[in-house]
Amino acid sequence: MSSTNVTAKSPEPWTDAAAAVIHLCESWAVGATSSANFHFYLFGSAIYRGGEQFNSLESDIDIVCEFPSNGDALGRAKQMICLRSAKQHLEMKVLSELHRTSCAEPAASFVAATPLEIGANVHKSASRSFFDRNIFYDLLAKKQAFGLTSAGTHVMRDDGLRQALEYVQRIRNDYLAVCANATGGLREFSGTDPMPKALLRSAAQVAPGAADGEWYDTRRGLEELDALLRARRTEEPAWNSLYDKVSVRRGDRGLRRSLTAEDQLLLAEMLYDRVLDAAKPEPLVNWGIRVKGLTSREQFSEAVQRMLPDAKVIGPSPGGDVLTIRSTEIG
Secondary structure (H helix, E strand, C coil): CCCCCEECCCCCCCCHHHHHHHHHHHHHHHHHHHHHCCEEEEEHHHCHHHHCCCCCCCCCEEEEEECCCCCCHHHHHHHHHHHHHHHHHHHHHHHHHCCCCCCCCCCEEEEEECHHHHHCCCCCCCCCCCCCCCEEEECCCCEEEECCCCCCCEECCCHHHHHHHHHHHHHHHHHCCECCCCCECCCCECCCCCCCHHHHHHHHHHCCCCCCCCCCCHHHHHHHHHHHHHHHCCCCHHHHHHHHHHHHHCCCCCCCCCECHHHHHHHHHHHHHHHHHHCCCEEEEEEEEECCCCCCHHHHHHHHHHHCCCCEECCCCECECEEEEEEECCC
């Protein structure tokens, strides 16, 4: 399968503010990669149109953090803990080098995503084109491209599984929302429910054999998560400890304790593993089509989608006579 990732020429010159934040992030990424084992891509106002909309004192610094593999729940959770530490270090660098005045508000926003999520274009906002329709600046390779290389190469048709992954990605984002002074991030959960309702609703959508109307049943979600925890409790001490804590929160005897940020992160990553077991993303393929008589990209798109409803035009606009589209394979 060929990639549609194309180099996007970097504007010349960057604004002074953009150049400063890019240099800061490049320097940070080198150290962060060795400790947190992610690949980092800057996006948003810092690089858009040469950074003309980026304000060094106020604008968010947006970074995609790509896991090296889909991995497993406990492994990803450990990587996230390392990434959170690296994120706080970045916040401190921003505070000192960009001369910001608040240490109690996060300057950077991280999107931590696995190859599965990037390949299927799963983003916490529910956007279906986030990873292949944005400009990204590779902080290690120091080059800019339109779309990530593996983005949009698969399609996930099950909306319940997709929604669960979106939830997991939001939890990661909340967990990483730490500030320079180490405050912020995902709060402890001490509510009356055994686990957060949003987690239970997401778990209900991946539970097998759901009847009509049960996709958002929090009780069904609770039973699904309890079964997953029970099955994993003997794998590692961390799983057993979390199982015991949730059991007490469900009504068993013992000291009732809040779910820490790390507890909630691990529960979310356990839900991701459940999706990974169930998901069967369909590969997308690229087609080169020679066209004649079409005067616009929009006209071509309409013609193609009458034949292939899931097709997307990704090649150059009509200028030459060959365009590239991406769709599922024709059986």
